[in-house]
Amino acid sequence: MSEGHPRYDVVIGLEVHAQLCTESKLFSPAPVAYGEPANHCVHPICLGLPGVLPVLNARAVEFAILAGLATHCTVQLHSVFARKNYFYPDLPKGYQISQYEEPICTEGWIDVVVEPGAAPRRIRLTRIHMEEDAGKLIHEAGAAGSDGTRVDLNRAGVPLLEIVSEPDLRSPSEAAAYLRTLRGILRYIGVSDADLEKGHFRCDANVSLKPRGTAELGTRTELKNLNSFRFVEEAISAEIARQAELHDEGTPVQQATMAYDPHTSRTRVLRLKENADDYRYFPDPDLVPLAISAEQIETARASLPELADAKCARFQSQYALTAQDAEQLTESRPLADYFEAAVAAYGLAKPVANWLLRDVLQALGELELGIEAARLAPESLAALIRLVDAGSTNAKSARGLVKELVANGGDPAALVHERGLEALSDSGELEAAVEAVLGEHPDDAEKFRAGEKKVLNFLMGQVMRRTAGKADPKAVRELLARKLGA
Amino acid sequence: MSAPPPLVGLSELRAELDAGRTSSAQLVDRALERAEALQPRLRSFIGLRGESARAEAEQADARRLRGDPRSALDGIPVAIKDNMVQRGEPTTCGSRILEGFVSPYSSTLVEKLEAAGAVIIGRTNMDEFAMGSSTEHSTLGASSNPWDVSRTAGGSSGGSAVAVAAGIVPAAFGSDTGGSIRQPASFCGVVGMKPTYGRVSRWGLVAFASSLDQIGVFARDARDAALLLELISGHDPRDSTSAPEPAPDLRASLDGDVSGLVLGVPREYFVSDGVDPEVLARVHAAIAELEAAGAKLREVSLPHTYTAVATYYLLATAEASSNLARYDGVRYGRRAEGAQSLGDMYVRSRTEGFGAEVKRRILLGTYVLSAGYYDAYYRKAQQVRTLLRRDFDEAFAGCDVIVTPTSPEVAFSLGSRTEDPLRMYLSDVYTVSCNLAGLPGVSLPCGFSDGMPVGLQLLGPPLEEGRLLRVADAFQRRTGFHSERPPELA
Numbered sequence: 001m002s003e004g005h006p007r008y009d010v011v012i013g014l015e016v017h018a019q020l021c022t023e024s025k026l027f028s029p030a031p032v033a034y035g036e037p038a039n040h041c042v043h044p045i046c047l048g049l050p051g052v053l054p055v056l057n058a059r060a061v062e063f064a065i066l067a068g069l070a071t072h073c074t075v076q077l078h079s080v081f082a083r084k085n086y087f088y089p090d091l092p093k094g095y096q097i098s099q100y101e102e103p104i105c106t107e108g109w110i111d112v113v114v115e116p117g118a119a120p121r122r123i124r125l126t127r128i129h130m131e132e133d134a135g136k137l138i139h140e141a142g143a144a145g146s147d148g149t150r151v152d153l154n155r156a157g158v159p160l161l162e163i164v165s166e167p168d169l170r171s172p173s174e175a176a177a178y179l180r181t182l183r184g185i186l187r188y189i190g191v192s193d194a195d196l197e198k199g200h201f202r203c204d205a206n207v208s209l210k211p212r213g214t215a216e217l218g219t220r221t222e223l224k225n226l227n228s229f230r231f232v233e234e235a236i237s238a239e240i241a242r243q244a245e246l247h248d249e250g251t252p253v254q255q256a257t258m259a260y261d262p263h264t265s266r267t268r269v270l271r272l273k274e275n276a277d278d279y280r281y282f283p284d285p286d287l288v289p290l291a292i293s294a295e296q297i298e299t300a301r302a303s304l305p306e307l308a309d310a311k312c313a314r315f316q317s318q319y320a321l322t323a324q325d326a327e328q329l330t331e332s333r334p335l336a337d338y339f340e341a342a343v344a345a346y347g348l349a350k351p352v353a354n355w356l357l358r359d360v361l362q363a364l365g366e367l368e369l370g371i372e373a374a375r376l377a378p379e380s381l382a383a384l385i386r387l388v389d390a391g392s393t394n395a396k397s398a399r400g401l402v403k404e405l406v407a408n409g410g411d412p413a414a415l416v417h418e419r420g421l422e423a424l425s426d427s428g429e430l431e432a433a434v435e436a437v438l439g440e441h442p443d444d445a446e447k448f449r450a451g452e453k454k455v456l457n458f459l460m461g462q463v464m465r466r467t468a469g470k471a472d473p474k475a476v477r478e479l480l481a482r483k484l485g486a
Numbered sequence: 487m488s489a490p491p492p493l494v495g496l497s498e499l500r501a502e503l504d505a506g507r508t509s510s511a512q513l514v515d516r517a518l519e520r521a522e523a524l525q526p527r528l529r530s531f532i533g534l535r536g537e538s539a540r541a542e543a544e545q546a547d548a549r550r551l552r553g554d555p556r557s558a559l560d561g562i563p564v565a566i567k568d569n570m571v572q573r574g575e576p577t578t579c580g581s582r583i584l585e586g587f588v589s590p591y592s593s594t595l596v597e598k599l600e601a602a603g604a605v606i607i608g609r610t611n612m613d614e615f616a617m618g619s620s621t622e623h624s625t626l627g628a629s630s631n632p633w634d635v636s637r638t639a640g641g642s643s644g645g646s647a648v649a650v651a652a653g654i655v656p657a658a659f660g661s662d663t664g665g666s667i668r669q670p671a672s673f674c675g676v677v678g679m680k681p682t683y684g685r686v687s688r689w690g691l692v693a694f695a696s697s698l699d700q701i702g703v704f705a706r707d708a709r710d711a712a713l714l715l716e717l718i719s720g721h722d723p724r725d726s727t728s729a730p731e732p733a734p735d736l737r738a739s740l741d742g743d744v745s746g747l748v749l750g751v752p753r754e755y756f757v758s759d760g761v762d763p764e765v766l767a768r769v770h771a772a773i774a775e776l777e778a779a780g781a782k783l784r785e786v787s788l789p790h791t792y793t794a795v796a797t798y799y800l801l802a803t804a805e806a807s808s809n810l811a812r813y814d815g816v817r818y819g820r821r822a823e824g825a826q827s828l829g830d831m832y833v834r835s836r837t838e839g840f841g842a843e844v845k846r847r848i849l850l851g852t853y854v855l856s857a858g859y860y861d862a863y864y865r866k867a868q869q870v871r872t873l874l875r876r877d878f879d880e881a882f883a884g885c886d887v888i889v890t891p892t893s894p895e896v897a898f899s900l901g902s903r904t905e906d907p908l909r910m911y912l913s914d915v916y917t918v919s920c921n922l923a924g925l926p927g928v929s930l931p932c933g934f935s936d937g938m939p940v941g942l943q944l945l946g947p948p949l950e951e952g953r954l955l956r957v958a959d960a961f962q963r964r965t966g967f968h969s970e971r972p973p974e975l976a
Contacts, residue, residue, distance in 0.1 A: 048812040051571045051690040094811020280855035285697035
């Protein structure tokens with residue numbers, strides 16, 4: 001947990017760029033895809049050819065509305081796309097179509113749980129606007145072209161939401177918690193895969209310090225391209241340390257764009273912002289203002305799924321789960337849905353939560369799969385737990401099958417049979433094993449009868465060993481006790 | 487090389503084709519030969535598509551002989567301005583910066599022409615990126631006026647106006663951002679129509695100023711203009727600013743009847759200051775002719791007219807500065823050799839690629855949009871644009887059509903204005919308001935001054951192209967100005 005600073009108030013605002021999971025780009029019919037060969041997901045529009053015109057992707061607008069509603073923003077009935085003008089080889093038109101003076105969503109908030117169980121912090125959002133992504137430059141020494149730089153425009157025009165927070169965050173861990181919550185919301189409502197590794201969820205952080213308790217904000221710096229939650233915390237911590245040192249020395253902080261170097265764990269100045277960039281924003285004359293009807297907003301509102309915080313509260317009350325279990329189960333919508341489906345099949349919540357959070361998640365982790373990819377259906381998990389309840393197999397054997405079931409699917413009962421993992425509770429085999437153990441350890445049996453009850457555990461261990469772990473421990477204990485006349 | 491005889495109007499050519507007296511192949515040959523023969527004198531084409539055009543003409547002939555023509559335009563040679571892309575063909579916009587660019591896609595206009603069977607014989611000369619009123623800002627050099635080759639053809643769509651006036655093609659297409667169809671039509675003595683903003687798709691039209699650009703037609707007369715406009719109009723989902731209207735039936739309104747129609751005469755357009763009195767006299771005579779045909783006259787006022795040229799040049803240059811940013815030498819077109827850095831590559835490519843007028847307007851537009859000036863210039867100009875629109879709304883509450891001169895003068899001598907860009911800008915006074923308000927406007931020949939054609943401009947409310955063409959057609963039924971031919975080329 002990375003905290004603020006003992007002598008300074010830390011003020012952090014975050015700008016998140018989240019890629020919308022639409023099929024086509026924001027203003028072009030070119031597909032949105034990841035990992036395709038360079039310049040294969042393009043169309044004259046995203047190449048900025050002479051004479052092309054943008055046409056707004058209606059699905060992206062629906063997604064932006066959902067994101068605004070899920071973050072308690074006001075969705076504007078009228079918003080405007082503007083051109084942000086600058087030259088760069090990854091920007092085919094020489095301008096980015098974004099929203100500037102009139103964004104689609106304004107003034108929202110999200111509740112962020114920083115520490116499990118503690119009261120959430122309410123973080124305000126300034127705005128959410130839609131914009132198109134730029135392409136990518138690939139630097140290859142020795143490639144064709146004078147300095148070996150190539151342009152890949154597959155990403156050019158991919159729809160993004162820029163989500164801007166108020167400077168309400170007070171520590172690196174709050175910043176990270178905010179990002180996790182925000183990512184969870186976007187995934188819950190199904191508008192973004194928010195996969196950090198694929199660059200679907202990118203973060204810039206504005207950081208400033210002021211002496212504890214003073215009102216006036218300090219000069220801020222902007223940390224660019226923090227592409228993992230760990231980096232966000234580390235980079236902000238490093239920047240706090242850097243600024244605190246400057247404050248301590250009495251050296252003024254300069255407004256600058258900073259980069260974080262994870263190797264040195266330090267931030268460094270990319271460029272000073274003495275001369276503010278002039279992007280010459282103006283309304284894009286190729287697009288009409290975006291008009292959204294009140295009906296459209298209400299339709300979107302009605303389609304909003306239950307969000308993580310509401311689901312978490314419900315899980316605690318409806319299923320009598322601990323806050324920690326409920327939070328873990330509601331971290332992603334597919335996991336929560338899986339849980340509820342398994343509970344519906346099994347009947348009780350607590351055992352399902354235990355199996356899911358312990359065994360299934362562990363198996364998924366080992367297999368590097370998401371819950372969506374689990375071949376163990378929720379109904380099959382319920383069936384597996386019931387096999388244990390019925391004593392048909394023991395818990396240890398059942399646990400040993402989870403990974404295989406998650407990876408390959410199949411019928412739990414059939415697999416138990418195939419592996420010969422049926423519990424021995426009902427067979428003569430178990431009785432024979434118990435008698436054999438008692439026969440081999442007459443002294444211990446005597447000790448038990450003499451009142452040394454803990455010897456029972458030793459004898460149980462011997463039986464389990466003899467049955468290669470297939471015996472139901474409960475049945476073994478009962479049988480031993482009976483034989484020993486307890 | 488001696489030029490074959492001129493091609494006449496569309497309906498005559500259609501009749502000859504249908505009667506079997508000529509073929510599309512012959513018409514296209516004639517057009518191509520005439521274009522080449524006149525090119526040294528007129529410079530109306532930047533590029534001709536000889537081989538492809540001849541092949542398309544043969545296909546059109548085959549369709550006609552099968553009794554299966556695609557439209558009234560099937561097999562007819564036409565020309566497009568060099569800022570409308572056609573798949574597999576170069577587009578240069580009269581600029582060095584687009585050297586070597588071949589479009590991988592077609593404009594909606596070209597698609598519609600191809601679907602109609604029209605044969606595009608080539609791309610016509612224009613001021614670089616449509617910025618100019620004389621085609622003097624073209625890498626090709628200026629087109630000459632067929633009525634007097636020492637004078638300008640007007641611009642920016644000068645090549646298209648010349649191609650029709652000189653009888654190379656019966657129909658040509660241009661774009662009009664501040665008068666770029668109407669002014670050259672006026673100077674060359676042909677009909678030039680800029681439809682309502684949004685009427686014709688801009689998909690594939692290389693942008694100069696997106697909120698003002700509109701494709702339109704050059705033709706011999708109002709009847710041909712109506713046919714052409716019907717063909718190229720209509721909603722296009724690829725253009726977000728396209729009007730959600732089907733193509734209108736314009737020919738139905740050409741009944742010659744203007745009785746009771748109220749012609750608005752805007753007092754601000756008929757001041758003697760800066761206007762050739764001969765031009766005013768011809769326009770007054772034309773108005774009198776329409777009155778004699780039964781139209782009524784009413785004086786109207788467009789009080790913000792004095793702001794129009796300034797407003798136009800603020801907004802058009804602002805949009806242009808952004809629209810032309812894509813010509814950076816990175817993906818297509820001209821890239822300067824020997825650049826030392828990325829910035830150097832941009833600067834050299836754009837310095838070499840753009841001409842002086844384009845650079846002037848990019849700089850003006852960049853200034854207009856820059857922080858600290860945006861409110862004073864861009865925002866203010868948008869507000870004034872609203873006032874100009876409102877002027878027209880109010881004027882059209884009291885009249886059906888507004889009549890004005892198209893240009894304050896007849897075609898000027900080539901080279902006489904190039905040193906004085908401001909004077910060149912001011913000559914757009916009658917045409918720019920129409921673009922700022924998004925209205926349809928047409929220029930038609932209404933007489934001569936000093937042996938040069940004078941243009942009458944008609945402006946209408948949005949989507950009322952039919953009304954304008956009705957008036958133009960009625961005028962042409964009563965007069966013969968549109969049938970006059972440049973004597974030198976007759």
